[in-house]
Amino acid sequence: DQQVKQNSPSLSVQEGRISILNCDYTNSMFDYFLWYKKYPAEGPTFLISISSIKDKNEDGRFTVFLNKSAKHLSLHIVPSQPGDSAVYFCALYSGGGADGLTFGKGTHLIIQP
Amino acid sequence: NAGVTQTPKFQVLKTGQSMTLQCAQDMNHEYMSWYRQDPGMGLRLIHYSVGAGITDQGEVPNGYNVSRSTTEDFPLRLLSAAPSQTSVYFCASRGRTHTAYEQYFGPGTRLTVT
Numbered sequence: 001d002q003q004v005k006q007n008s009p010s011l012s013v014q015e016g017r018i019s020i021l022n023c024d025y026t027n028s029m030f031d032y033f034l035w036y037k038k039y040p041a042e043g044p045t046f047l048i049s050i051s052s053i054k055d056k057n058e059d060g061r062f063t064v065f066l067n068k069s070a071k072h073l074s075l076h077i078v079p080s081q082p083g084d085s086a087v088y089f090c091a092l093y094s095g096g097g098a099d100g101l102t103f104g105k106g107t108h109l110i111i112q113p
Numbered sequence: 114n115a116g117v118t119q120t121p122k123f124q125v126l127k128t129g130q131s132m133t134l135q136c137a138q139d140m141n142h143e144y145m146s147w148y149r150q151d152p153g154m155g156l157r158l159i160h161y162s163v164g165a166g167i168t169d170q171g172e173v174p175n176g177y178n179v180s181r182s183t184t185e186d187f188p189l190r191l192l193s194a195a196p197s198q199t200s201v202y203f204c205a206s207r208g209r210t211h212t213a214y215e216q217y218f219g220p221g222t223r224l225t226v227t
Binding site for chain 2: 004009031032034041042043044045046049089091093100101102103104105106
């Protein structure tokens with residue numbers, strides 16, 4: 001059973017508008033909630049994170065929101081730019097046990113001019 | 114720094130063949146991991162290592178072997194390739210800091226098993 005769900009395989013947004021990517025999770029044991037960005041033929045790169053004790057973290061045009069009661073994570077990008085077109089993965093990190101990240105399936109964001 | 118490098122970029126194998134995917138990092142990171150990404154799926158952890166000489170299994174370890182004789186290198190071995198192992202393989206590394214979740218990924222190896 002999937003622990004991390006990104007229910008939108010793709011999202012198309014006009015340049016300059018806000019992009020909102022969503023992620024739901026089932027297990028509350030994770031310490032950090034992350035977003036990774038991936039361009040074609042490249043590995044994922046870390047974008048932004050939020051600790052389980054916070055509900056918002058901002059970094060320039062990127063803001064991540066965490067709603068623990070709803071087990072929901074979202075990434076807001078504003079304003080959206082053409083270079084933001086990529087696949088965005090939601091990932092959860094538990095800090096213990098298997099040393100790795102639990103990834104969602106990804107959302108392909110397309111920024112239209 | 115080159116970061117995390119992976120070779121080869123592409124590989125085609127026949128069922129039953131063996132091969133080793135190479136991964137190296139020059140950031141002196143203790144932790145290294147192998148993930149696979151199948152179409153329409155997120156990345157899944159195959160094996161990981163918390164330091165030279167120490168390895169452990171991830172979510173999908175069957176059919177793969179790893180070893181970690183040096184800090185820099187973490188090769189992934191397929192002993193007898195199967196079509197189900199057709200995937201893109203990513204190697205990652207990270208240091209032992211408070212931002213331990215920030216993994217650095219290589220560019221990937223696209224493997225096809227026929």
